[in-house]
Amino acid sequence: MDTRRHHRLWARAALLTVPALDDFFARFEPPALDKNAIVYTGHVDAVYEALTAR
Known part of the structure; x- marks a missing residue:
């Protein structure tokens, strides 16, 4: 399993700014x-x- 992507900062996240929130x-x-x-x-x-x- 290639885990290099998981070691990068923000690899699976979107930047959320205070003004956007x-x-x-x-x-x-x-x-x-x-x-x-x-x-x-x-x-x-x-x-x-x-x-x-449900």
């Missing part, structure tokens, strides 16, 4: 209450339960 949050609209959205609250088990309940 601010822009995202300024335009973000949370899903409507009638949508089946899974909201991550920091508890992986809750996400797993929500995904497997």
Whole structure:
């Protein structure tokens, strides 16, 4: 397995700047209450339960 790519900085990541993040949050609209959205609250088990309940 060739791991050289994984040793390069940012090999599998996109650069996210503070202005880009601010822009995202300024335009973000949370899903409507009638949508089946899974909201991550920091508890992986809750996400797993929500995904497997469908």
